Amino acid sequence: MASLGSSSSSGTEYIVRVPKNTTKKYNIMAFNAGDKVACSTWTQARMERDMSARRIYGEEETAEGAAGSEFGKKQREEARRKKFGIVTKEFKVEDQPWILKVNGKAGKRFKGIKKGGVTENASYYIFTQCPDGAFEAFPVHGWYNFMPVAKHRTLTAEEAEEEWGRRNKVVNHFSIMLQRRLREQERGEDDEDEGEKGGKKKKKGGGRGGDLRIHDLEDDLEMSSDDSHSSGGEDGESKPKAKKDAGKGKGKKKKKKGSEHEALEDSDDGDYEGLEVDYMSDDSSSEEEPEKGKPAKADEHPKGIDELSESEEESEEEKQNEEETKEEEEEDDGKKTPVQPEKKKKKADSSGESESSDDSDIEGETASALFMKKRTPPKRGGGRGSAGSSRTGSRPGTPSIDSGSTSSTLRAAASKLEQGKRQSGSATDTPAAKRLKMEPNSQSPAPSGKSTPQPASGKSTPSSSDVQLTEEAVRRYLIRKPMTTKDLLKKFQTKRTGLSNEQTVNVLAQILKRLNPERKNVNDKMHFYLTE
């Protein structure tokens, strides 16, 4: 029916209809005015029921049919529930919340929760005006309050409590989520490469400085000098990368450092009690150093050991270990090649002297031990210990080798100095056990700022030089002149090589076996000699 024209006193009349056959159910979508939702701006929208409550509400589904199921289980369960008066609420799809996604993946998300009690006492109707002027009224079926859903990451309850406890101490609140993200990264990577590079990646995360990390001895020992190169390189790279990922600028990093430091203050552990201060380091600059150190590290320009060790953001304890490990590596590398020529030269000079002199305590075991084959790990710790003092060893000959050897050995000497100061003896085992990181840059070229005594100081009797029982050394002796086993043993004194009597004997035996020198009898004694 058409609407009437103006009836009484400037009012207009319209017919109201309540259609009967509606297939559509009308609902209200209520948004908070503060959210400033403008439906007309939406380009695309998707809405679905949020069924996540179903699994909470749904009964446990034990295996139905065949394996694992019992005959009549369901009925029994139901009877049991009734007996105990357990009433389980049904999962009604109608009452589940809606999830509204506007403008696709990047747009907003809303959750619409049904408001109860709307249709109990009064009914809501939607009045729409039809083209013919009449009004149509539709009853409202349900009312849903839609709230925007946070897309950003939030802290869980435990984390929130944690942060609350630290609220007075943490100044920079941006770092909270940052650290959380880093921790998650860290955890994610830990899962990936557990076995091999566990230690390194954990460092990469750089989370709160106090995570407990326990390493197996085998893992650490496996990390030989070879591995350390590559892994070290990675580490150097990954560190700046991690910083790039996490960092939003130096300021943030700094603050993060600040918060870390503050957090560290809180620790109740006696972790830092027995730490020994690095005398050569500059503590005041420790805060700036870490950051500068990191980009510097990536450049890999030569740095002093002290600077390097200092430029870690880990605890001092770890720094200590790093240094030790660095020394280890140096010694590993430097052991074979550079030291040998050095020692060779020394030996060459001193062979004449030491032959007659110096009692050897290995007399008895020489003969039989020669044919035994047993490898002994070189014990550098003891031997090196004696090299603490200045290394004014005889340095004749080729400068190139010397310089290379010098540097590493000088470094070794310097580090030995420190080591000697810090620890007492048995350097080998503890560094191996505590080795957390392989320092790559320790391998890199010579330390620049080391003021060590000049190596090429001409010949002089070696006061406390490292002597290594190697094939090369033995060969040299035997080429020069024929020697008996006794003489050879005298050359490689236990004090110098750091090997025990038995070990020396064994190693010497092995070497001789390999060299297979010629024998001749002089003065009723078996002499070995080699001809080049």
Add this chain to the structure above:
Amino acid sequence: MSEKGEVDLTGAKQNTGVWLVKVPKYLSQQWTKASGRGEVGKIKIWNMGKPEVTFTLNEELTVIEGIDTVAAPREHPFTMQTVGGQTLAVFTETSADKIALEGMVVQRAECRPAVSESYMRLKRLQIEESSKPARLSQRLEKAVATNYKPVANHANNLEYERRKKEEGKRARADKQHVLDMLFSAFEKHQYYNIKDLVDITKQPVIYLKEILRDIGIYNVKGTHKNTWELKPEYRHYQVEEKTDE
């Protein structure tokens, strides 16, 4: 064709404005009784400064079912309200799970009946009705004596005995036959109670137990307590990978 979940946004784009009107219960009840095209009444809008709206209920709908004495009032002025604190949109859901946005609410209103004598009476009746308790205690004049009379034998019992006689004792069927039945039963479920098995196979218990001892095991402990299951070598379930029977 819109896919499931896709919201039809035509109403939102057109910015169709609708009114949200709160209507009293009795009125909505009357409206459901409307005949024909659903005409329920007329609405009059005045625009004197503030818009004034009145709804007039159709004559025929004033008769309330169940209440003879009073009729529903006819005049209902609307109280207009603002939509301020909330942004209200209207969406519809069809039975086929299609969702469409119909429009935005531009005006809220409450339909109030014009206060009149008849309305008051009507309300009073309604209150009286609703205040009556759902359960009622009533006094009886005579004690009820028809319920539990002594009986020689209850009907239930008689029924039971008759059934039993009819069925007779369970006869031992062929062993192979019984085995077949058992295997087919165990195909459906893994664990069975002895009573259920007796029921299924209709065999005497002792005989059945003997057969079961052959091919099955009895679970004494665990989750499936006191149940029989087939021996592992006879089992052939999909989930477990065991050898065939």
